[in-house]
C-alpha cells in the first residue's frame with residue numbers, strides 16, 4: 145500500500161484531541177506517506193505523548209513528521225521535521241541532528257533557492273488553492289506552483305485546498321506530492337476520504353499491468 149511514487153501527507157489540524165486523532169491516524173496510515181503533527185499550541189510534553197500514543201497504535205515511526213520540534217523527531221527517530229520559513233535554515237537543524245529529514249514550508253518563489261541551498265530535503269508550497277484553513281488568503285494558483293517546481297531541484301509538495309479531482313493536474317506540473325488537512329480530517333468519513341486521495345495520487349504513477 146505504501147509503494148506509491150508520489151507522496152501523500154496528512155496534516156493534523158490543531159482542533160482534534162489526541163483521543164479523536166488516534167483512531168483516524170490508525171485507520172489512514174497505510175494510505176499515506178506521512179502524518180504531520182502540526183499542533184503549534186501544544187507543549188513539548190504533549191507532543192511527545194502524541195508521538196508515543198501514535199507509536200503504540202502501530203503508526204510507523206518513519207511516517208511521523210513533527211512541525212518545528214526537531215529535538216522530539218530526533219529523540220524518537222521519526223520521519224522528519226517540518227520547518228516554517230521563520231525557523232532558521234535547515235542546515236542549522238542538520239548541524240544539530242545530521243540524519244534528520246527536513247522539509248520547509250514556503251509561500252514565495254524567492255524562498256526556493258534559499259532553502260534548497262541551505263539543506264532542505266523538500267519544499268511544502270502553499271496555499272495552492274483557497275482554503276478555509278487560511279481564511280482571507282487567495283490561492284496562489286497553479287502558475288506560481290509551476291514556476292516554483294521549475295526553479296526547485298528538490299521535491300515540491302503542494303498544500304492548501306487540494307481536492308482529489310485536482311491531483312492529476314498538479315502531478316502533471318511535476319509536483320512530487322500533496323498535503324491535506326481538512327479534506328481528510330474534517331471529512332465525514334476520513335478513511336473513505338484518504339482512499340480517494342490515495343487513488344488519485346497512485347492513479348497516475350503506479351505502473352499498470
Ligand SMILES: Cc1nc(C(=O)O)sc1CCOP(=O)(O)O
Pocket residue numbers: 155249250251268269270271272274275276277278303304305306323324325326327
Ligand atoms: C497547514 C497549511 N499550510 C499551508 C501553507 O500554505 O503553507 S495551507 C495549510 C492548510 C491546508 O489545509 P487544507 O488541506 O484543509 O486546505
